[in-house]
Amino acid sequence: MTQIAFIGGGNMATSIIGGLIREDAVNPDLIHVSDPGEEQRQRLEADFKVHTHAENLDAIANATVVILAVKPQMMKEVLAPLAATLTARQPLLISVAAGISLPTLQAWSGCKAVVRAMPNTPALTGTGATGLFASDEVSLDQRNLADTLIGATGIAVWVKTEAEIDAVTALSGSGPAYYFLMMESMIAAGIKLGLSEDTARRLTLQTALGAGKMASASEVAPDELRRRVTSPGGTTEQAIATFEGAHLRDIVQAAMDAAARRAAELSDELGN
Numbered sequence: 001m002t003q004i005a006f007i008g009g010g011n012m013a014t015s016i017i018g019g020l021i022r023e024d025a026v027n028p029d030l031i032h033v034s035d036p037g038e039e040q041r042q043r044l045e046a047d048f049k050v051h052t053h054a055e056n057l058d059a060i061a062n063a064t065v066v067i068l069a070v071k072p073q074m075m076k077e078v079l080a081p082l083a084a085t086l087t088a089r090q091p092l093l094i095s096v097a098a099g100i101s102l103p104t105l106q107a108w109s110g111c112k113a114v115v116r117a118m119p120n121t122p123a124l125t126g127t128g129a130t131g132l133f134a135s136d137e138v139s140l141d142q143r144n145l146a147d148t149l150i151g152a153t154g155i156a157v158w159v160k161t162e163a164e165i166d167a168v169t170a171l172s173g174s175g176p177a178y179y180f181l182m183m184e185s186m187i188a189a190g191i192k193l194g195l196s197e198d199t200a201r202r203l204t205l206q207t208a209l210g211a212g213k214m215a216s217a218s219e220v221a222p223d224e225l226r227r228r229v230t231s232p233g234g235t236t237e238q239a240i241a242t243f244e245g246a247h248l249r250d251i252v253q254a255a256m257d258a259a260a261r262r263a264a265e266l267s268d269e270l271g272n
């Protein structure tokens with residue numbers, strides 16, 4: 001049985017663990033999580049019945065998969081005391097950190113089989129979107145294992161080059177925040193138009209869910225779905241013209257360029 005260790009039990013680890021358990025993909029008894037925060041550990045134990053540890057070495061002791069879910073800025077100092085054990089045991093290492101390259105992860109950990117994964121927080125509800133890229137040393141079995149584990153939290157897409165992980169980070173890694181910002185904006189605008197906060201919130205969230213579900217379930221592309229809402233001479237046309245007039249597409253491009261640039265900058269700053 002594969003034992004999985006999570007190093008860092010924060011937002012992203014919680015989302016992946018929640019997704020794995022929700023989908024019955026992994027028995028919680030096989031999941032070990034280390035995090036310095038006692039409250040964090042208690043929450044993970046209470047919510048998911050996983051094992052938790054204050055010491056990272058205790059979490060990885062019997063793990064065949066080790067998932068690194070600490071901030072990129074912490075990665076080097078987190079891996080240093082683990083490197084001897086990881087080098088000896090050679091588990092499959094999966095890093096979800098933005099901007100830390102495979103060669104750097106291999107050098108810092110001593111692990112040869114390393115997968116870079118760029119997930120997103122909707123993993124918690126089984127609707128995650130993750131981009132994956134593997135080092136040459138990852139065996140077919142290990143690749144399938146990573147695919148099965150991450151696939152249980154939503155969709156898993158293997159990209160062809162490591163550089164694409166920065167693009168995935170800018171798109172789906174950060175992407176939920178873009179939609180949440182849109183939701184915040186629509187709720188605020190609905191209230192200004194005279195709706196109660198509760199009504200504006202409920203209608204906004206259901207509209208986001210409906211649009212997402214409809215676009216996912218349909219063979220029809222988003223641009224055509226948009227046209228079907230936009231009656232000539234009607235109301236949507238006015239709203240879309242306002243977005244286009246404010247160059248929404250250019251704004252989205254600039255935002256994602258900035259996110260991808262930051263991922264590359266992190267690589268440089270952190271010594272990749």
Ligand SMILES: NC(=O)C1=CN([C@@H]2O[C@H](COP(=O)(O)OP(=O)(O)OC[C@H]3O[C@@H](n4cnc5c(N)ncnc54)[C@H](OP(=O)(O)O)[C@@H]3O)[C@@H](O)[C@H]2O)C=CC1
Binds near residue numbers: 036070074
């Ligand atoms: N959040 C997201 O949507 C996404 C995040 N990621 C990546 O996931 C990684 C984690 O991000 P996120 O979950 O948001 O961050 P969090 O800060 O929520 O989680 C990191 C956790 O690691 C803990 N930690 C700190 N030091 C150590 C240590 N020495 N050993 C073990 N654990 C430690 C932190 O504890 P404490 O808080 O006490 O310091 C915290 O609980 C990042 O590398 C990020 O790039 C990738 C995709 C999406």
Ligand SMILES: O=C(O)[C@@H]1CCC=N1
Binds near residue numbers: 098169173174
């Ligand atoms: O903001 C970040 O750096 C992380 C990576 C992608 C989403 N959150």
